[in-house]
Amino acid sequence: AQSVAQPEDQVNVAEGNPLTVKCTYSVSGNPYLFWYVQYPNRGLQFLLKYITGDNLVKGSYGFEAEFNKSQTSFHLKKPSALVSDSALYFCAVRDGNTGGFKTIFGAGTRLFVKA
Amino acid sequence: DAGVIQSPRHEVTEMGQEVTLRCKPISGHDYLFWYRQTMMRGLELLIYFNNNVPIDDSGMPEDRFSAKMPNASFSTLKIQPSEPRDSAVYFCASRTVAGGYYNEQFFGPGTRLTVL
Numbered sequence: 001a002q003s004v005a006q007p008e009d010q011v012n013v014a015e016g017n018p019l020t021v022k023c024t025y026s027v028s029g030n031p032y033l034f035w036y037v038q039y040p041n042r043g044l045q046f047l048l049k050y051i052t053g054d055n056l057v058k059g060s061y062g063f064e065a066e067f068n069k070s071q072t073s074f075h076l077k078k079p080s081a082l083v084s085d086s087a088l089y090f091c092a093v094r095d096g097n098t099g100g101f102k103t104i105f106g107a108g109t110r111l112f113v114k115a
Numbered sequence: 116d117a118g119v120i121q122s123p124r125h126e127v128t129e130m131g132q133e134v135t136l137r138c139k140p141i142s143g144h145d146y147l148f149w150y151r152q153t154m155m156r157g158l159e160l161l162i163y164f165n166n167n168v169p170i171d172d173s174g175m176p177e178d179r180f181s182a183k184m185p186n187a188s189f190s191t192l193k194i195q196p197s198e199p200r201d202s203a204v205y206f207c208a209s210r211t212v213a214g215g216y217y218n219e220q221f222f223g224p225g226t227r228l229t230v231l
Contacts, residue, residue: 041224043119043222044220
């Protein structure tokens with residue numbers, strides 16, 4: 001069965017500092033991994049995804065994520081945080097070997113960037 | 116494209132009333148998903164459709180919930196009768212498999228449902 005864990009309910013970082021939002025996953029086959037962001041009173045927006053290839057994936061708004069197969073992790077990163085990055089972030093996984101019908105979302109991590 | 120469209124954006128109703136939420140997916144998308152988001156339970160997948168056919172409704176909480184997709188451009192989620200514990204934000208999302216099964220989902224703005 002697929003699962004995804006976001007161990008931190010909230011991450012606090014100062015503006016200009018690097019940020020990391022953690023995610024670990026479990027699938028039986030090859031993982032398709034996604035990060036989404038949700039701003040207040042909005043739907044989720046796609047940030048980036050890992051399918052295959054280079055372990056470092058770059059996405060929207062300067063975010064990137066690193067796929068680590070041995071640690072089954074897909075942490076979201078940004079070199080320099082902005083106050084406008086404050087939002088709710090969701091990691092998601094889909095099992096590539098089953099045809100990718102169902103995506104499992106994590107519980108979400110609230111990122112707070114302080115000016 | 117206007118993206119995924121949901122209506123209404125806000126719905127306030129009284130316990131026992133019927134509630135119908137509506138969704139128009141992105142044109143050409145093969146999959147449509149209904150999610151519910153609450154503080155306590157996070158984001159829950161209720162049901163999803165592939166080419167208008169319901170594939171997995173195991174997330175529908177109980178028989179009071181039903182969903183239909185009569186055509187490729189329209190879906191409804193109905194709650195009858197509604198209860199206060201149904202209060203949540205309901206999201207519709209759609210996805211295409213064109214180009215591969217690894218495509219992301221596109222979410223609508225959500226419907227905030229309050230049942231008094």
